[in-house]
Amino acid sequence: MKKDIQMTVNKQENIVWMLDKDLKLRFVNPEIKDITGISNSEMTGKSIVELLPEDTVCRASEAIKKISKSIGAVETFEAGFTGKDGQYIWVEFVLTGIFDEKGCFNGAFLVSKIINEKKEVEERMIRAQKLETVGQLAAGVAHEFNNLFSIINLAAESAKFQKTPGSYTKLIRTIFETTKQGIGISRRLEEFAKPPTGEIAEVDITALIKNCIMILSPETKKRNINIELKAGKKITACTDRDMLLQAVFNIVQNALHATENNIGNIKIGIEKKRQETIITVKDNGRGIKEENIKKIFNPFYTTKGALGDGKERGVGLGLPISYSIIKNLKGEISVRSVEEKGTEVIIKIMDLDRIDAREDKEIIKERFTGKKSKKKTAVLIVDSDEKEVKLIENTLVPEKFEILKINSLKKAVKVFTDKKPEIVIIEHTGRDDEILRTADSLRKINPFLPVILISCIPERKMNNIRSEGTSFGIRDILFRPLDTALLIKTIKKYILF
Template structure:
């Protein structure tokens, strides 16, 4: 996304930027064909902006799409994301795509602030190409591209108008009328200010972004709405620009909103000149990029965590070799006649080596990529495996785990058809959150894990004895990139990804505050019948 953002903020034309972005995406997705369309001039069609394809693919998209029966046209009109992993079998499939070997297709409408900007559709000759991981990636890319395309398109329009204003006085008057009309409808803030940095005009939508009305900003210096050190930095930069008459390009600064939040704004502007070329001020556009900055930071953090996972898997491989030697030689020593005190020490070494071996195996199984595949899984064994994978970190931080509600005998556990690695990822995400929450406050940290069974479904619960979840935060916890942790402590993706995994298993996930304090996270999955299984008791510390 960082590379794409750099392309969209460059000086190429909008169409050239789109072509460069598609060239990046065709390898990132990956895909055989990527096509970008935007609304046609008549409003009842989609015109081609750009496309990218693999060498030898042999298909050139038409310039205009007008058939309302096409899946791509319906996805755009209905603002509906479609992922079809069996495209050739869909009755509405376009015969031209089927003939060239299209097996999987994705249709992604580009929307920003409720406005339709266009449609990206993706073709792959691979059946079942759009795995949950790729769907997650494309959903993130889609949301980011909607904002980036809107930003690039709007900035191109503004740059063109500002350039025209500098040419002649007559062109200035005409452009000013268009400028003010755009200010009334644009999603971003349009402004004018004098050389002292005092606002002489702000568009009405400034209220929705900052909480201040245009009448509250006009006549006041923009430095009043910045932190002291930020005001000093911007003042120095503004003085240099004003001294040279240069344009303002992609200047980022902090604006303190009415509610006290620090907004990261991106500013573009051009010098306002009299007929004698005397500089009188600046005119331009501000965009709130607080969300984009947070999303980019979270994507970088996610990439960093993925790299750490690969590194950890490599380290686990390296540990396996000497660990095998430790287990082998300790077992050989135990077969010999040795003093009891030495035998006890060797047994401890062998026991801990076996425990390390199980942890390494769990880490390798979890880190190794595999195509999502549902199979019969013992819920209790799966939960014990997840807890063991997390046990070292919990022991290190002295967090007690109560797993009494997990059957000890595997024969007493429910079975389910699921992708074990993915569900373990969900459990680990919940254990991580429970661990962090339980460490807040003076109480001894404790996490409870258990299951209940009813109506053909198993409910898996992870509870903590932390401070609970604030009422205003609870509705947002499954939103992508939402986190209450400090910067660098969380990506805000764990619960969102977990929700996607659970839903893909025909389940549901939710959270609640516990009456005695703390919070509980629960997810429910369908189970399969099993003969001669003792029922799991319905009552206990884990409550759905």
């Protein structure tokens, strides 16, 4: 039976991977050699840290954390790496968890598929839509420049007839300010039209939205539509500036086209929650029929002219491209709309160098390769015995561990969520149910977390928690009086595993 399953998997066009709970590769199709140049036998038994690029490891570890929390959960992500012939390959990964009969996470199945053609089509669509948008903007900019040139021409003509230096200087200042305004318009259009660099950097989101509003200002002035930006202090995110600008521009332009002249109002909000940036674009336009909301991200679906029934022209690429861009930026985009009342689009993007992702990467590297990261390993001690806590602290601090201390199990989950320690030590005084519940809560947050108990109960009476504890993430039990050498040895076993 096992051989039949393996033969079936080997015949798949896609690459199937199987990881154990420690993220080590247990199986992969032989066809992997055609892509990477490394045979499946050479890869088997190695950790994904050794096999995949760092960015892919981060994305995989985030996805595995999610699927490990519930049976049947599925996660997808895209990643790129260089193949054996030097060609850059885009791969889509689909993951689901492997669980034992007790419902404990035991590993993961990954199915990977090369999507270079899909990516090329997406990139062509993005370029085509951008060129179309630049063409539309050019008409508005030409109108704006005509107005500016008229002001400059009038001021220059008037200057010829001025007799006092003061009047002459005032007209020269008008020409100078108007010229500067024209240069600003030209630069904003040039900035929008330039090809994306693909650079990930810290981006001033507030300035980006203001720039987007300025690019659209010729149309908003012409139609007397108000765009209101609500943002507090400077909000930044680590992302691809050019791609985000195009995605946001498409959405704001859509809102603009959905509103009526003279009464149109668009509200843009920016909010930062930890590593997540939320951008909302809300209009008071014609709204979207409920049955059409699920279609708006489909390519070539539009309610505008040419392909739709609206007054504005459009081919239905703006929102699908925005959706694709936001997904590539590890974000989400959703829409709420009421017909004849308006539409709200919500964009959520994560910082692409998320702090917790970097921490995950360092932990994984340290765990599988034995290479110490510069960051100290944090140990959370949950113990009401002050003398014992002091003993543990004096033992671990010289070994370059960071110590977090609390005296109550009730605080453990909150502190763990906030501080993200790599190891938890819990005092065991006989409250088995409470300890198992706490360990289970911690395991749901991080399925790879080692929990160590220090017990005052004789070893012969520990059969119950020994048999059940493993399923809840309890890896080891030490006994009082505490052997500090054994404590260090036990902790290092998990740090270097």
